[in-house]
Amino acid sequence: MSLLTVQREGAGAPFAWLHGFTQTRTSAHEYRSILAGTREVWTLDLPGHGDAHEVRATLPEAADLVADALGEGPVDLGGYSFGARVALHVALAYPTRVRRLVLLGASRGIEDPLARAQRREADERLARRIEEIGADAFLAEWLAQPLFATLGNTDAATRSRNGDGLAASLRLAGTGTQAWLAPRLAELSMPVLALAGSLDAKFSDEARAIATAVPDGRVALVEGAGHAAHLEKPAACATLVEDFLAR
Numbered sequence: 001m002s003l004l005t006v007q008r009e010g011a012g013a014p015f016a017w018l019h020g021f022t023q024t025r026t027s028a029h030e031y032r033s034i035l036a037g038t039r040e041v042w043t044l045d046l047p048g049h050g051d052a053h054e055v056r057a058t059l060p061e062a063a064d065l066v067a068d069a070l071g072e073g074p075v076d077l078g079g080y081s082f083g084a085r086v087a088l089h090v091a092l093a094y095p096t097r098v099r100r101l102v103l104l105g106a107s108r109g110i111e112d113p114l115a116r117a118q119r120r121e122a123d124e125r126l127a128r129r130i131e132e133i134g135a136d137a138f139l140a141e142w143l144a145q146p147l148f149a150t151l152g153n154t155d156a157a158t159r160s161r162n163g164d165g166l167a168a169s170l171r172l173a174g175t176g177t178q179a180w181l182a183p184r185l186a187e188l189s190m191p192v193l194a195l196a197g198s199l200d201a202k203f204s205d206e207a208r209a210i211a212t213a214v215p216d217g218r219v220a221l222v223e224g225a226g227h228a229a230h231l232e233k234p235a236a237c238a239t240l241v242e243d244f245l246a247r
């Protein structure tokens with residue numbers, strides 16, 4: 001029995017969507033609802049989040065758990081930020097189970113070992129901050145970052161609020177723990193859509209780099225959106241994803 005439970009909505013070919021850090025399988029309702037008009041959308045709570053807040057997993061371990069939950073496939077798979085990094089690990093570890101891959105706000109990791117270690121230290125400080133002030137106060141601080149300046153209070157009600165789980169997610173699967181995946185992107189034979197908000201300069205550059213590195217990649221920017229483009233511009237983001245999946 002899988003440790004992660006899949007929620008399904010809509011009808012059609014399956015599209016599995018993995019949420020971002022602090023989110024849950026019920027996040028991004030409008031975006032998911034649009035996609036569910038033509039697809040059966042699969043969502044699940046990632047380790048440390050939602051109903052899986054007691055599950056502990058590194059990124060490779062999270063990929064194994066997601067692959068187990070999704071079954072033999074193949075299915076179309078996508079994710080946002082933390083979820084995109086998990087989806088990328090799934091596609092690398094289980095390439096025959098992923099028909100198409102959608103990455104929104106994805107990161108290849110951090111190339112420089114010193115910078116990677118510094119990111120781990122920063123994530124450890126964040127984890128301690130969660131433990132000190134609790135999940136609710138941390139979420140208020142987290143969403144007040146410049147990264148989410150264009151988001152506002154959208155989707156706040158569906159955030160994961162178990163502090164121990166969020167802290168564990170940062171420690172075990174934060175960006176500082178991730179291997180530098182750029183040299184492995186050429187292994188991805190499936191079509192890949194790399195998405196980012198047009199206002200999110202850092203991750204727009206990442207999207208271009210990912211799309212260039214994979215054999216069958218394309219990049220698309222969600223105009224007028226920041227990092228959480230599927231929350232800020234759900235219809236525009238869903239249209240880009242639908243067009244890609246309908247290829």
